[in-house]
Amino acid sequence: MIRIVKMTFRPETVTEFLTIFEQSKEKIRQQPGCHSLKLVNDKENSNVFFTISEWEHQDFLEQYRRSELFNTVWAATKALFADKPEAWSVDVLYDL
Template identity: 50%
Template sequence: MLIRIVRMTFQPERTAEFLRIFQDSDALIRQMPGCLRLELWQDADQPNIYCTHSHWASAEALNAYRRSALFGQVWPATKALFAVPAQAFSVHQVSLPISQP
């Protein structure tokens, strides 16, 4: 499983536009093959900063979404609202053994 986090800083006056884009595309993204989870987070101190947190079955599934027509519509429309470029990274969850005292 691959976890993808994308941190986006929007022009403050354009956050409502982003929320409409996200609301309109949320269910469609969740239906993409390999999308296991999708959440939208808002920064607690800076209300124009949002993060998407998604889980994908594999890097291939994420890349297939990134090559899709849906992404081709959603990302350019979202990117046009940024105040600064987005920061995106993919991670894997780490499971450590429980240590005994």
């Protein structure tokens, strides 16, 4: 299962977000059931980022979302938003 989260930050908070991500990425990646974690940046809008994470199963993602780690990271991150985040959970149909 893939989780994609789109986040739009106030331009002046991008550096702060990148610091938060840098400090928490390995802890997130080490959560049970997390196979990968990527941060990508929109080519047109430098203040728009996406996290793309792969989870063994939806239950592992939900376990992470109920964790203290998630609560801490998300609270710090959402304070920096310029717009409401968007999220999608998708299944891989083909991996070519």
